[in-house]
Amino acid sequence: MAYVIMSGCQQEKAAECVDICPVDCIEEGDDQYYIDPNLCIDCGACVAACPVQAIVAEDDLPKEELHQMKKAEKFFD
Template sequence: MTYVVTESCIKCKYTDCVDVCPVDCFHEGPNFLAIDPDECIDCTLCVAECPVEAIYAEDDVPDNQRHFIALNAELSKTWKTLTEKIDALPDADEWAKVTDKLDKLER
């Protein structure tokens, strides 16, 4: 099993999760983070650190967000690895509670 970043991360990109990851499985896109399922060791540390509750165990991803499992796998193969915390996007707090924002994901 792996962990999966879901829709809540889009246009926020808080990186508290990256700081606690022992294996550097997070990858950074323009406005979203993805977890590489081949690198994730299922340690659960990132889940509690996410301020927008965007990270789920693969088996617990809500039904309406199951497509993020494949999306994380795809994007993590092309985006650069992020190994330390960086600033969230400037308007992250404004986007934190917005739903239905998949169309805002930048590749």
């Protein structure tokens, strides 16, 4: 399981998550930041750092945000 950045990041793009990630698995895209699910170690540091609560565990991703997981996977392909 990895963490997923939801659409709330699109308005904010604060980047605190990037600075706190111990494995540098968060990258900036055109519209938001993305977490590489293959590198994420599930530490949760990004969740605590996000000022808009836009990061959740993959298993807790709301149905209306499922497209965000696909978007992240496509970003890192």
